[in-house]
Amino acid sequence: MTDQLLLGEGPVTERIHGDLPLVDAETAAAHVDADATVLTSGFGSVGYPKEIPLALARSIRDLQLTVVNSGNVGEEIDVDLIKAGAVERRFSYQSSRVARAATNEREVAFSDRNASSIGDEVQYGGMVDADVAVVEAVAVGEGWFIPSTSLGQVPAFVEAADELFVELNHCQPLELQALHDVYRPDAPPNRGPVPLTEPDGRIGESYVSFDPAKLVGVVETDREDSTYTFRDPTDDDLAIAANLRSFLTTEMERSPVFDDAVHLQFGVGSLGNALMGELQELDFGDRDVVYYGELIQDGLLDMLDTGGLECASATSMALTAEGQTRLFENIERYAEDIVLRPADVANHPGLIDQFGVVGVNSAIEVDIYGNVNSTHIGGRRMINGVGGSADYNRNSLVSVCALPSVHGEDVSRVVPMTFHVDHTEHDIDVFVTEQGVADVRGCSPVERAERIIEHCAHPDFAPKLRSYLNDVAEDAYHIPHDVPRAAKWHGY
Amino acid sequence: MTDQLLLGEGPVTERIHGDLPLVDAETAAAHVDADATVLTSGFGSVGYPKEIPLALARSIRDLQLTVVNSGNVGEEIDVDLIKAGAVERRFSYQSSRVARAATNEREVAFSDRNASSIGDEVQYGGMVDADVAVVEAVAVGEGWFIPSTSLGQVPAFVEAADELFVELNHCQPLELQALHDVYRPDAPPNRGPVPLTEPDGRIGESYVSFDPAKLVGVVETDREDSTYTFRDPTDDDLAIAANLRSFLTTEMERSPVFDDAVHLQFGVGSLGNALMGELQELDFGDRDVVYYGELIQDGLLDMLDTGGLECASATSMALTAEGQTRLFENIERYAEDIVLRPADVANHPGLIDQFGVVGVNSAIEVDIYGNVNSTHIGGRRMINGVGGSADYNRNSLVSVCALPSVHGEDVSRVVPMTFHVDHTEHDIDVFVTEQGVADVRGCSPVERAERIIEHCAHPDFAPKLRSYLNDVAEDAYHIPHDVPRAAKWHGY
Structure with a gap:
């Protein structure tokens, strides 16, 4: 595949590679079934998709989504989408005031799992039927994308999901690709040991691969992460x-x-x-x-x-x-x-x-x-x-x-x-x-x-x-x- | 080392190799300090040392031992030695009626850890000062022994301990060597992945290696494991x-x-x-x-x-x-x-x-x-x-x-x-x-x-x-x- 070859030749310098289905967020949101299981990127409150969740939150449809992520996501998901009443079920980490209230009121069914294993649980463990992955990227091609500020369980989610939307975020720098090392273990039981011997070792790629047939749409955005705020040390x-x-x-x-x-x-x-x-x-x-x-x-x-x-x-x-x-x-x-x-x-x-x-x-x-x-x-x-x-x-x-x-x-x-x-x-x-x-x-x-x-x-x-x-x-x-x-x- | 070469040439057919310090159990027990930390073999109520614990139980000294094993051991340790009041502190698994009573009475300080990690905790984690390992074997040479019916954390215990006693059990068959695959990971942080890719793969040796200078004595016995008894299915x-x-x-x-x-x-x-x-x-x-x-x-x-x-x-x-x-x-x-x-x-x-x-x-x-x-x-x-x-x-x-x-x-x-x-x-x-x-x-x-x-x-x-x-x-x-x-x- 040309894109893969291009990737091998040096840093990716363009954000969009090939003939990709660019769509607006409303179109993407409309494609998501009302009771779909949506697997999102995002960990540590960064690198999560923003536009499609917001469009889902604006939707007048009666949504009962199952939303799965592997770590903290921002307000577009854990405030706006929850407030819209669009989320029926939610895995795994969450900490926003709104999501917390909805969980304690038991308006949202929350199941809390460990960050290391929720990818496997989604992909192989029978936790959900994975319908659609929605991920943020800094570049995307036919069969690959480069994640933004977090990885989390994105590779597992993308492999597990039937369909994929990529949110291409222009305000996340392309140079983030230099940070990523995306290693994918095989499916059990023929999964070998992870061949990492040093914490700064690199055993994978700078991009996440996907079956190009899964890609339904690419939504462009320049919306920033709703980053952490920390108080000064007491x-x-x-x-x-x-x-x-x-x-x-x-x-x-x-x-x-x-x-x-x-x-x-x-x-x-x-x-x-x-x-x-x-x-x-x-x-x-x-x-x-x-x-x-x-x-x-x-x-x-x-x-x-x-x-x-x-x-x-x-x-x-x-x-x-x-x-x-x-x-x-x-x-x-x-x-x-x-x-x-x-x-x-x-x-x-x-x-x-x-x-x-x-x-x-x-x-x-x-x-x-x-x-x-x-x-x-x-x-x-x-x-x-x-x-x-x-x-x-x-x-x-x-x-x-x-x-x-x-x-x-x-x-x-x-x-x-x-x-x-x-x-x-x-x-x-x-x-x-x-x-x-x-x-x-x-x-x-x-x-x-x-x-x-x-x-x-x-x-x-x-x-x-x-x-x-x-x-x-x-x-x-x-x-x-x-x-x-x-x-x-x-x-x- | 000759023994190592012999080991490489085929199954071990003799139980004692080389000029080893054969001692009786009383002599071995007398060598153990009154407040020593004793790391024993044994898991699933088999393959544990018997004679030295019994000799320690018979000792008229005022013993305050710390006894560490990785899985269930038999009555010689968890009944006789406990009953003798010789055990002050105990890790990790136990289930005998006597040990249980002593634990609930808090006569024995019990600390319960996971079977996978107690070896590392003893060897590297600062849990105890490891004085002496006492292990059961079916054969022993200068720098190696072949364990009997269980392995547990024996290799880690032997590496961690300052001194070693081997109980050579003549009623455990030498052919048990054919079952063992003793793989030893390096110390963290330079520990690589365990290179096992199939459950029946073999990545190690049939014997446990040790520093020959650690071996204080070999005690011979023909005492059987106090095996499990199971009720018929209800x-x-x-x-x-x-x-x-x-x-x-x-x-x-x-x-x-x-x-x-x-x-x-x-x-x-x-x-x-x-x-x-x-x-x-x-x-x-x-x-x-x-x-x-x-x-x-x-x-x-x-x-x-x-x-x-x-x-x-x-x-x-x-x-x-x-x-x-x-x-x-x-x-x-x-x-x-x-x-x-x-x-x-x-x-x-x-x-x-x-x-x-x-x-x-x-x-x-x-x-x-x-x-x-x-x-x-x-x-x-x-x-x-x-x-x-x-x-x-x-x-x-x-x-x-x-x-x-x-x-x-x-x-x-x-x-x-x-x-x-x-x-x-x-x-x-x-x-x-x-x-x-x-x-x-x-x-x-x-x-x-x-x-x-x-x-x-x-x-x-x-x-x-x-x-x-x-x-x-x-x-x-x-x-x-x-x-x-x-x-x-x-x-x-």
Whole structure:
């Protein structure tokens, strides 16, 4: 195929290659069945399609769509389309206020899956009948497109879907192609190992391939990503960062695994961004610092700029508008050190294991025995999806849960029992709050409780937690609990 | 090294190679420090060391050992040694009545980790200071030994430990060497992918290598494994098996992934054994049936005998005494189709993913929203460790939780809320009881609850569960709950 040959000859310099069906967003939206399953690009709130979702939101048809994505998308989908009542069912990550309300009202049926595996679940696992993929691209040809600011599970979605719409976004720079490494595993059971041996290795292409017969339309746009906004680091963020640095310093001395290099991952959010930014204060000695995570936030660009970071692998550039401008103006320089991968590679359990990643993820709350709730307040009110946090919490060599010890002044984030568990007591090694570090490796549940209360709980709540532990520990149970009393803590 | 060359020239026919320090068990036990961390072989209640644990149990010293294994071990460790009060700390799987009582009394500090990763956690993750490995073997030389009926995390433990004792067991046949494929991944971060592309592939050696300077002593024994005993299948087991077959039949038609082969895994236990045995009743058509799991139970030998099973990969032969005799008398024939691997390969998340495994594991109870408790009754009383169930539940292409709907007549295994979560709502796809099949893929939590109650709950309890769901669903929450009411269900 000519396009494929062209692709092999050097960077793509034109946005449209060949005779493609250019359509407007209304035409595209009208083509989508009212009860279709729509698989979209988008991860970390960037690289998602905008015009077709907006056109669907404007549609006067009675839509009952199933909308599937692999990570956070922007307001066009998670506000406008939801507000229009067009979404009946929704996978997987979400965090907008509107989507959250619709989910808690159960107007939208939400099913929350792990970022690493939702591609397989859609393509092979029987989760949905995949009707149409809608993806954002910076260039498109007959049988290929170049994704924009995120990859996520786009390759799997495109392979799974019967039909494809491409949103060609003129305000996303063509040079983004330099970041992408699109590797596609074969279908199970004849799927070989992912042949990646280094975090900055390249094992794929800069583009996503598709069966040209699937392409129904290309919609052009110049609508920008509704990027992340992060607050400035708070005193608590800085104290958590300092405690984390202190732990990492000890940890690097502990194990020869970290002699030459440290591989880190950080969860998304204001805290994650602050932690990335504050890493520069840590003396890594002669070690290479490598990021092997799912999201690159602004904090990492600082470290790349100062040479403190050897390279970064992720599935999305979850930057602020400012960070995005900074990236776009210097893509070629950043592309030397940044690789974007599909989420089934970026979050691959085996690869996280291979690189001996130290994963740092936040949570809504943790319980004294080390169970972690990252999605549902009080066990029932959804705040956001689990995203890829479980991929890293489960498969990192050292899993760190970092969070402030309190929410406001009245709510302890360390609780006797959490009534929704996203990460089990078998998964997390170390807890870090602004109060200190609880290293619970090798500890029994009651020992974990003692350390978490002593080192991580806020002084305003530690006595009450200690009293709970002392009282329940009078009974001979491995994980002593008084559930009704633990429930009262959450206002039940 | 001569021994290594000998090993390369054909099967090992002698049990002792070279000038090895033969010692009696008492001498070996006396060498172990009172507060040592002892890493043992053993998985699925077979292949564990016997004489040295017994000698330690007989010791008049005040021992405070940390005992680490990767899977179930026999009574010499989990009854005698625990009863002697010699164990202060214990990882990871356990299920004996005595060990359970000591754990719930918190006389033994128990930390429960996943079977796939405890090797790395011991070797690289900072979980313990690994003093001495004690392993069972069928042959030993200067720098190598051939494990017996299980592998588990033995290679990692031997690499991690400062010192090594080998128990040479004369009643375990030398021919077991034909089953083993010992592959050792490099240390992170320079660990490549595991180069296994087929479940019956062989990528390693029949023996475990060690630094000869570590070998303190070889203890000879002819003590047999304290093997599993399984009850005969109950009517409920058979009904669960029939429902599972019905699901598998539909599933094989659903996806091209299963066109040529079906890769299955079953959890250990009487139910698991019954499900393996009853698989023969299923018409797989022209498909190869492949077992890629952690344990091989008697039921699988039947399928191998009838030619219904193409091959089986696991980390242990968790057979009954009868099954073990059957294996031992026909090892060479079984070795054509069976491969035993270290647990970090057998339970490797990436390999479970590669083969598109349908994993079938049991549980103590499930809640209506799909959270699974496989270790702690009422959220507090430990029954057994999590073992490798989370490895398969999390990484299988299709994860099935199979269990009876009731325990006795009075206890429903489907509950409003489970107060210990080993496998989260993000992990399980299908629930099977003797009542039916609840396929919850793509379902929201409330939809899951409806299906689980309708298809899986026992008729004696379904109305009460439905009433709970109806009442809590009046509130606008994603996962509606009334925790105090849910706690009452468990007798709180």
